[in-house]
Amino acid sequence: MENSSYQQKSVAGMNQVELVVALYDGMVRFLFRGVRAIEEGNVRERRIAMKRTLDILMHLQSRLRMEVGGPAQSLSEFYAVIFALCLEGSRLASAERLLEAIRCIRNVREAWQQVAQDPEVRRQFAQPPPPRPAVPVLVPVESGVEAAESSAWTA
Template sequence: MTSYKDHMLDGASPVDLVVALYDGIIRFLYDAIDAVEHADITARRASVKRALAIVIHLQTRLRMDIGGRPAQVLAEFYASIFALILQASVAADVQRFNRAIVCVREMRNAWRQIALQSAQPPATTAINTSRAFTTPATNIPESDASSRWTA
């Protein structure tokens, strides 16, 4: 017999799946913080490895040929988060892990907002495309996002 968790994402939209992956990154980063606070190097490395595996998965699934500028911004975000998580792990730095969590949570919330908007009936959905792909932390328009993107 399979568990509820095994079927939790059955039938989920692609956006819901991305949100679930962001949730996984956040969960593993909290696990890494807990490991740092308990001086458990093995647990920290395992948690970081799992968080980075999700970031890599998200990065490799980007379709640059179709996604255009938004995909490029996401690629830069994933590269920045990857670097920040690595720095946090090497330094066993809780503040850097927390900074990564804030960035991932903001991006997760942006995806969640997209999911909510796409769930509305087409006649009432109004997406402002000029702001649909801004960096969540600073609301920099997409044209400026890569030059000011920090994680």
């Protein structure tokens, strides 16, 4: 429990780019578990490690904004390659395939890490989101007809 609470607190202080780096670190950690499971002949642990890696990949893929174009498309293709390497590595019990996926992930992770250290990126993600507009609230009046009243409360 303490470890989970510590992890939640450390993640809470990260910006979006740092969270991506952390997810890449998670994939590498789970892939190494998969390699170890293959070497030990532990099918159950291999499957667990691959499921967690694939869960992270699917999460990253689902967060891509494809309408942005270039970088999103490239990352989508990268995630597809890593997904294929993981599936093949698990199916064939191939530590080599998983190690290849780890090398690829580490290369892209380094690029994300450099972006995370960029002062402009840090400043951009440090700014709080713009305030949301007030939501009109219907308030009953004495005549039984409802009237719209502005409220400072936002959903």
